[in-house]
Amino acid sequence: MSQVLEQGRDRFLALAARVPGGGALDALRAEGVAAFTAQGLPGTRLEEWRYTNVAPLAAIEWSDAAEHLSVARSALEAVASPVFACGLEVFVDGVHHAELDGTQRADQVQELADAATAPAALATLADAKRHPFVALNGALTRDGAAVSLDGDDQRAVHLVFAEASADVASHPRVVIETAPGARGTVIVDHVSLGLARHYSNAVIEVRVAENASLDVVVLQRTNDASFHTGHLAARVERNGRLRTHTLSLGGCFVRNDLEVTLAGEGAECVMNGLYLGTGDQLIDNHTWVDHAVPHGRSEELYKGVLGGRSKGVFRGRVMVRPDAQKTDARQSNPNLLLADGAEIDTKPQLEIYADDVKCSHGSTIGRLDPESLFYLRSRGIGVEAARLLLTRGFAAEVLNALPEPALAETLGAVFADRLERSGGVA
Amino acid sequence: MLEIKNLHATAGDAEILKGIDLSIGAGEVHAIMGPNGSGKSTLAGVLAGRPAFAVTEGSIRYKGEDLLELEPEKRALAGIFLAFQYPVEIPGVTNNYFLKASLNAIRTARGEEEVDAMDFLTLVKEKMKIVEMPQDLMGRSINEGFSGGEKKRNEILQMLLLEPSFMVLDETDSGLDIDALRVVANGVNHLRGPERSMLVITHYQRLLDYIVPDVVHVLSEGRIVRSGGKELAHELEEKGYGWIEGASAP
């Protein structure tokens, strides 16, 4: 391990020693400290981190949230106002701020810091031994949310993780469990209050029960100085259906890990992703779908737009285990490079140990189609507007798959605004 | 030509055919009609030897021979042809090559000489005219990217080339518009003759306006519940399948 990674590890471990004990999270923290001590911060010699150097993150001296900040509701609403009716739950610098919660509190949500016992799925899905940042989250988490969905037609749950203080690292934990046959939508929304540099390291664990259907939207729209690592681990039981939407529209260093196990026959998952790189951003998405049993279906679409000097990384791993016959797995990763300084490193990957399967993946990298651009211009649309239009069109497929049209509209605007402001289309 | 006695067949654990008796003489055209799930396609599959079905009881004799003893390709060589309901796509293998391999296998089995590439081409062109099929389909991979109508025409083209003596048409009319239906039926009628027999499986009566059957059977829940002349098809069309369901065999 390089010196900077070692220093980073030691600083995080020093922080862990100061996390107050007590409560339902003690076992998680102890396990996290042990696993993080064993692994440290990952270097680029590890295949999983081949294209993403965590040294810039390790070089910063992060601290814990010092105090309970007072945040005005209007300030929050300016960055994370819900666009449709849902239960709102707000955390600032990793700690729950009840005063900011929606008037319609999400009654399916329990704060982890207040829980008498840990939710059943906690630490059973995200593997701290294999993932250093899951271990780090376990070691340093202070709060988070346990969401249990048990009926049909429930209001969506909107969890906002807002970061406000300079150089503070927060490690929120979310556990989502569904009852058999339940339906629901959970939005995990990472935002910044202000322009200060911060780091959020989130872990989300999701269990989709038999016949249940769940949408999980992970939004990452923090400021340009921020760091983010996020890990979502899910398990889908028989005939269950999970749709994830991972949108990376901010930050300077972003790494998302998504691991889905199709554990019951007939289980299905749809993984959608959109990443927009501008300036000097690094955005890395690692996904892994594990077809463990027969008759599973997975469909993955991750679209990337990279401008400026940004760098995108995608690694999509599809594994079909020996028993998982009749698996249908599709993966697609189209990328647009808008500028010469931008870079994309993509690695779609199939590992197939069963024979009666239909699997495919595709990845493309290119620029905006000159013919389309010319067509728009010949109809009187300026070159910049045309590029913007085409780029928005490229992203539309992912945005339109979001569970709420209002969400698609809002995030489409965030996407376009960010693109325009960065001059990425020029 | 074909003698089916007390035929029982299963797919997996489910018994689909529950005692079929059917006798088809040389030159006869029989139609099998019946609602979805009555066992029509299973019967077609069993005749051609589809591995997914198991015969648990009964017999099928074809030209005096025990048909059930024969492997699928041996049945084909003996003159049995199944026009598939869902013709299979085989990427990378051209239609041209496939048909020639098939024709030569069958000619060899009949004791005839293999055709060379030139004669084959002439023969194919002549048959393609009958089913109004565009030339370029021969150079493409088998059924890959074909429209529904092209696939069905391709089935009939194969039938015309191979000149089988017993033909099973498994819902050949499904997915065809009226013009395509006429073309396909025309192709089929080309092969009618005193030495050839046919089993036409269909859900609808309209195909039978073009391929007029000698006998119509109604299949329900794995059994033939009614048999009659071509007017039975019209009766069914008018009254619907509800009319025969529950009715016992005549």
Next chain:
Amino acid sequence: MSETIEQLADREYEYGFVTDIEMERIPKGLNADIVRLISSKNDEPEWLLAWRLKALERFQKMLAEGHHPTWAKVSYPEIDYQDMYYYAAPKPKKELESLDEVDPELLATYDKLGIPLLEQKRLAGVAVDAVFDSVSVATTYKDELEKQGILFGSFSDAVKDHPELIQKYLGSVVPYSDNFFAALNSAVFSDGSFAYVPKGVRCPMELSTYFRINAQETGQFERTLIVAEEGAYVSYLEGCTAPMRDENQLHAAVVELVALDDAQIKYSTVQNWYPGDKNGKGGIYNFVTKRGACRGKRSKISWTQVETGSAITWKYPSCILQGDDSVGEFYSVALTNNMQQADTGTKMIHIGKNTKSTIISKGISAGRGQQSYRGLVRMGPKAHGSRNYSQCDSLLLGDKCGAHTFPYLEVKNASSTVEHEATTSKIGEDQLFYCRQRGISEEDAISMIVNGFCKEVLRELPMEFAVEAQKLLGVSLEGSVG
């Protein structure tokens, strides 16, 4: 279906015989003295020995530091590099005046392999260099080729006759420090083929090397170097077989290709090393580094490989597309059966402007075979307007095999286009039934489908090799010849 596939899987290896011939071998083991001995066998100049010793030093360092490559998806017990012979040659090796002086045993061996060497019998239109264990034993059509300025023959002769060319190009594409097995090869390589086509010359016949491993407990480390000067064209083929033995044998070759402005090199391989028996006993470890440099503008290097043999294959024929408008191609069919493992693919490194690459990889896994496609496409920051298209398909026969795809795509400029597609499927029961219903036997149907699957690659092979590949795959050459 499974029965027919098993029968296909159980076909005997046809080339498993052993030639009984008196051999000269140097002692087992690997050290500086062994390297000096190999070098002295070939009367090599001092600079080459020095280069070998540097390579040995690098290899020993890598070995000591545990840099044996482990990233490939293959598994095998640790190799004891001291427990094998690094040089074995039929003796006596003396200067041959003509092919008629070649040991009749050797001539009989190549006859049996279908590669007659004697003038009256030899293949028309194909010049053959026959490499037997560590040395080249004969080259046909040598004189005819020389009339046009084309040099073709054994590497060891080239070192003596054209040292300036060897010194200029050896290690210029694959440096000795490139990787573990390249370092090993650079230290101990004994022979191989060298081909040089001068400016503006189109080589009138196929050049071909036939590699045969015969001796026991011996590794084969050949070195091939092909240089095509401005505007030259050459098509080169290699074939490989080995006797059936219970022990594993190591084959660690290095191939370097250099194409200058407007030059074209077409390199085809039919690899049929002994794959081991049904239970995975014996077979060749085929750990090969192959790389071509498109140095010149509009140059083109095309790799075509049919890989059916070897217990383990570890091989990534690559192209460095340095010259503007240069073209790299990789066409591959790999078949793994029984306990065979293959980790193969390519690297296309785009450096120059408007460079183009195509990758077509077809993997067939049967039995308990495990197969991986591993490829890298890199578009450098200055490779403006470059394009890559990759298609990697896997076909599975049987439920105990595996097929894996690991493509790496790295793009650092906005005007390049990369397209990668991969599919995995099996031969469907319904496809087989459809063919059988039309009177085609199951075995023929499987051959037809497999052949259809490989067609795009087989049609890239020169005729002489297409026939051999067809035989190897047990398929008919449907469609690819017209």
